[in-house]
Amino acid sequence: MVKSKAVEIEQAILGTIILDNKLNYKLDDLNENMFMNSTCLEIFKIMKELRKEKIIIDVATVKSKIDEKSLAIKMSSLTSVITWGQTFGIDGYxxxxxxxxxxxxxxxxxxxxxxxxxxxxxxxxxxxxxxxxxxxxxxxxxxxxxxxxxxxxxxxxxxESKKDVGFKFGISLLDSTIGGLFKGELTTIAAKSGVGKTALALQIMLNSAKQGKKTLFISREMTSEQVFMRNICKITGVSTRNMKSKEINESDWKLIVNAIGDLRENNLIYINDKIDTISAIRKRIRQIKPDLLIVDYVQLLTSQKSMEKREREVATFSRELKSMTLDFDIPIIQLSQLNDEMKDFRPYGDRPMRDSKAIYHDSNNVVYIHQLKGSDYEEAVKDIGESEELVRESEYRGIKIVDLIVAKCRDGQTRHKHFCYYGDRLHFQELNY
Structure with missing residues (x-):
């Protein structure tokens, strides 16, 4: 904007308020950094001072303050401000x-x-x-x-809109309790190492792809190839162990090729194992515009500025991810480790989160995966109505009973339910009981 035009706008705003004292509340919308002209800036400061002192703002009171402060503002300059004043258009200016x-x-x-x-x-x-x-x-x-x-x-x-504003987790407990994945919401999935955080996140990602939704998966724990093989395992039932050792028979090959073909055709899944900072995540989101972001896991991100305390560092990651849900208008799932001090106790509240309780407090929803032990295990066996011997036999074959616990839901109640976790298939199956 031409400098003279900018000065005229500053004069018009100040002049309008001086002419119509009922508009003095408009001064609250302004600050000193907005004024480039030194004379207008000094007059603005005086007008703010008069408003604070609850004195009527007019030519006389402004001139009196100028004289009181011995400011080098001529009467002609004040008159020029008044000349540009008008009783309309102030909001636009x-x-x-x-x-x-x-x-x-x-x-x-x-x-x-x-x-x-x-x-x-x-x-x-x-x-x-x-x-x-x-x-x-x-x-x-x-x-x-x-x-x-x-x-x-x-x-x-x-x-009134008939458009779907969210989409489903594809896991009935989460869909019935949380409602689904909604824009602007941060969901945390937390568990101890090896209990199935990544497996649950991948299950949600594949379910999202079935609904035509694009997912960006940030992996700091595995390579993109390893994550992709886990997806193939979930779809086909061919274990990642067999794929890594290349012990694949003809029927398995057919299943794998078909699964890869479907994933390539839809092209709705992006897996990145190189991104490790908040700014890099933001950049990638702008590039591919995903419907869902999953970060595996939050404690493995890298800070871009040094912080004395680890707690503040992790809290910053979580807060930034929450901000991203609003800035990019998408749902985000962050995975988190739990403290070892919880041992085999059922997780609840913010205490179990490793490094920072802010992870819990920043989240709209928190889901814990709990591997059952002791009395929790005995209660679950009783709930599902199976013999302990049969359950133990299933565990020997890699099928564990775990609880999915909705420990926090800002829009609903908290609940938990028993699930079977098929280790070889990396799959969670809800139990009916």
Whole structure:
């Protein structure tokens, strides 16, 4: 914008408020950084001071404050401000002033980004800082449409729309309790190592693909090839052990080829084992625009700035993932390890989370996978109505009884149910009892 035009807009806003004191509340929408003209800035400060002191804002009171502070502002300058004042269009002018500030701030951050890159700073770190600063700039202008009328319109549109706003986990306990995977929601799946976190996440991913939804799977625990083989195992029943050792018979080959063909044709699954930072995840989301993001697992992400405490580092990862659900309007599933101190006790609340309780508190939904021991195991055997001998025999064949526990659901109740976990198939099957 031409500098003279920008000054005229600043003058018009201030002049309008001086002419119509009932509009002095508009000063609350403004701040000092918005004014480029030094005279307008000083007059704005005086007007803010008068409003704070609950003194009428007019030519006389503004001139009195100028004299009191011995400011080098001539009466002709104040008159010029008044001349540009008008009793309409102030909201439009304020909007322009905010946009001008945003442009200047973005331009400054672009310059800092280029300077950082040119001076040899880590590119990912430069981008991370840039994105955070840009988000802060844009977040400052997120107060529009927050009145009840606007919100009510959105709710009515939502209720009247026939479009599906979410999609299913494909696991009846989670769908009936949580309702499904919804935009803006962070779901945490947590368990001890080797209990089936990744298997459950992959089951949800494959179920999402059946619904035509695209998933980005960030793996920090396995290679993309290993994750893909697990998908093949879930679809075909051919164990990953056999695939790794290449002990595959003709019928297995046929199943594998067909499964790979279906996955390639749909092309709805993206598996990345190289991404390990929040900024890199954001970049990949912008590139492929997934319907669902899964991070396996949150404690294995890498921080882009040093933090003294591990707890703060992991809390930052979780908070950033929660922010992503809102920034990109998608559901996100983060996997998490549990503390070893829980031993064989049934997990509940935020205490079991490894490194940071923020993982629990940031989440809309928390699902624990609990391998049953002791009295929990005995109770489960009784619930399903099978003999302990038969259950023990199944365990010997790699079929375990586990509990899926919905420990937190912001929109519903908490529940748990017994499941069979088929280790060779990497598959969870709900038990009817």
């Amino acid at each position: 304020i909007k322009i002033l905010k946009e001008n500030l945003a442009r200047r701030s973005i331009n400054q951050n672009c310059q800092r980004l280029l300077e950082g890159i040119n001076f040899g700073e880590n590119i990912d770190t430069c981008i991370y800082k840039f994105e955070n600063n840009i988000r802060k700039i844009l977040d400052k202008d997120t107060y529009e449409n927050d009145d009840v009328h606007s919100i009510a319109e959105k709710v009515l549109d939502f209720l």
